[in-house]
Amino acid sequence: MAVKDAAGAESPDLITLGRRIRHARTTRGLTLEALGERVGSAPSLLSLIENGRREPRLSLLRSIADAVGVAVPDLLADEPPSRRAELEIALERAQRGPLFGALGLPSVKPSQKLPMPVLEQLVGLHTELSRREEEAIATPEEARRANTELRQERQERDNYFPQIEALGEELTHRAGYAGAGALTHRTVARMAEQLGLTILHVDDLPRSARSVTDLKNGRIYLPPASIPGGHGLRSLALQAIAHRVLDHERPRSYAEFLRQRVEITYFAASCLIPQSVAVEFLQRRKREKDLAVEDFRDAFGVTHEAAAMRLTNLATVHLGIPLHFLRVGDDGALFRGYANDGLPLPQDVTGAIEGQLVCRWWAGREAFTRRDRATESYQYTDTPAGTFWDSVQTGTGADGRQFSITVGVPYAHAKWFRGRDTQVRHASTCPDPACCQRPPADLAERWDGVAWPSARMHQQVLAALPRGAFPGVDDTDVFAFLQRHAPAGEAAH
Numbered sequence: 001m002a003v004k005d006a007a008g009a010e011s012p013d014l015i016t017l018g019r020r021i022r023h024a025r026t027t028r029g030l031t032l033e034a035l036g037e038r039v040g041s042a043p044s045l046l047s048l049i050e051n052g053r054r055e056p057r058l059s060l061l062r063s064i065a066d067a068v069g070v071a072v073p074d075l076l077a078d079e080p081p082s083r084r085a086e087l088e089i090a091l092e093r094a095q096r097g098p099l100f101g102a103l104g105l106p107s108v109k110p111s112q113k114l115p116m117p118v119l120e121q122l123v124g125l126h127t128e129l130s131r132r133e134e135e136a137i138a139t140p141e142e143a144r145r146a147n148t149e150l151r152q153e154r155q156e157r158d159n160y161f162p163q164i165e166a167l168g169e170e171l172t173h174r175a176g177y178a179g180a181g182a183l184t185h186r187t188v189a190r191m192a193e194q195l196g197l198t199i200l201h202v203d204d205l206p207r208s209a210r211s212v213t214d215l216k217n218g219r220i221y222l223p224p225a226s227i228p229g230g231h232g233l234r235s236l237a238l239q240a241i242a243h244r245v246l247d248h249e250r251p252r253s254y255a256e257f258l259r260q261r262v263e264i265t266y267f268a269a270s271c272l273i274p275q276s277v278a279v280e281f282l283q284r285r286k287r288e289k290d291l292a293v294e295d296f297r298d299a300f301g302v303t304h305e306a307a308a309m310r311l312t313n314l315a316t317v318h319l320g321i322p323l324h325f326l327r328v329g330d331d332g333a334l335f336r337g338y339a340n341d342g343l344p345l346p347q348d349v350t351g352a353i354e355g356q357l358v359c360r361w362w363a364g365r366e367a368f369t370r371r372d373r374a375t376e377s378y379q380y381t382d383t384p385a386g387t388f389w390d391s392v393q394t395g396t397g398a399d400g401r402q403f404s405i406t407v408g409v410p411y412a413h414a415k416w417f418r419g420r421d422t423q424v425r426h427a428s429t430c431p432d433p434a435c436c437q438r439p440p441a442d443l444a445e446r447w448d449g450v451a452w453p454s455a456r457m458h459q460q461v462l463a464a465l466p467r468g469a470f471p472g473v474d475d476t477d478v479f480a481f482l483q484r485h486a487p488a489g490e491a492a493h
Contacts, residue, residue: 015052015089016080022050023081024068039063052092087119094126099133099349104433133349144352146255150262151353155340158316161266167245168270182301183272188237191271192220195244199237202485206477211240214482221485235306238268257471266313273300273310279318286319292418293391293407294376304393308407312338321416323409328364330402332357341410344385346431359430363390364406366426378419380411382427389414
């Protein structure tokens with residue numbers, strides 16, 4: 001029976017199991033102490049099991065089943081044993097979710113002393129609260145749901161795709177990659193040529209497209225090479241190549257479109273930072289206890305963000321290090337995130353993390369307060385889920401807005417990284433609103449009710465999901481572009 005869900009939280013099945021055990025016990029007229037004597041376990045442990053907070057060993061589960069006179073499969077059944085148990089489970093699940101946690105309210109223990117009408121009302125209120133929260137995000141709901149499912153799937157597999165790794169390794173070596181340093185533009189061009197494709201740089205690419213591939217004439221159109229040696233154009237070319245290598249077809253849904261984006265981005269990373277040389281580099285640095293994102297970045301000539309994301313592909317599977325990755329805007333909003341190390345990422349009622357505010361005491365936000373941002377900064381953060389060490393690098397996007405890139409690990413794994421000796425340490429109790437969401441009492445007393453800010457409008461909140469097989473791409477512009485650039489004999493047809 002699963003104990004953890006995709007986000008790392010306790011599974012609702014564990015709560016149901018606990019309620020079925022409690023129902024069978026009370027039906028037999030047994031107290032926790034009496035059941036504990038029969039099965040040889042402490043009443044406190046049995047209480048944790050009945051409340052869905054501890055998974056019983058199979059041997060203990062069998063002993064409990066014998067003591068209460070039911071079969072083990074009956075205890076493991078999915079349905080609640082009674083209407084009251086169903087309501088208790090619903091209340092327990094609601095109070096363990098992120099929506100309730102953000103309210104900062106005390107929990108109500110769904111004990112036998114709680115009257116049924118009160119239980120009905122509490123569950124009804126939580127259901128309505130959840131419905132209204134979901135209604136508020138209905139516009140981008142499909143995209144958020146699909147993105148959340150992909151993130152959870154990647155987390156379950158430690159963000160590692162062995163088949164794509166093998167393809168990237170094979171194609172780069174076949175194109176002449178020497179196994180050291182950055183992948184050159186010429187090597188990327190040879191990879192395209194081996195697939196019957198030619199890379200062309202043009203200055204009139206449709207505004208809605210990052211690249212355009214002419215499958216009929218074997219051409220990949222990219223923006224001009226404005227930055228000699230830049231990582232971006234190599235990545236764009238490799239992503240265009242990936243659609244062919246991975247046998248992608250026109251996406252039939254937004255979820256399929258997002259999945260293809262994940263796969264082509266992963267393929268590009270597996271070529272720019274090939275697995276064999278990357279793992280050798282990382283393992284050597286781990287032995288030396290000198291792992292650093294900035295060195296990994298410089299060794300392969302990619303951006304800091306690309307190097308940080310690549311670590312999420314390789315560190316857990318090949319180094320045994322769980323980790324998290326965050327890209328946070330200067331307003332504190334989470335733009336992209338991944339965690340398989342237990343870090344509780346902020347999320348809305350649907351499980352989506354994009355746009356959620358991270359705690360202002362986390363390293364990804366604290367980095368904006370530091371004067372020297374030329375190199376990585378380091379920090380330990382104590383959270384309800386444990387202590388985490390983080391390395392952060394800040395940067396500025398094409399829109400002029402600042403952002404931070406965080407790679408972090410649980411305290412026990414900080415010993416492998418440069419910067420582990422930092423004395424910078426903060427504490428975070430989020431999602432408790434008292435941590436950083438509420439203003440200090442003296443400021444609130446002085447300014448609450450007399451401050452009227454003009455909020456910055458986030459237009460994407462109001463936007464409907466882009467239409468088309470390739471969402472947001474203007475087919476008319478793309479087809480006109482291809483017509484302009486088609487070979488002389490082709491354009492007339």
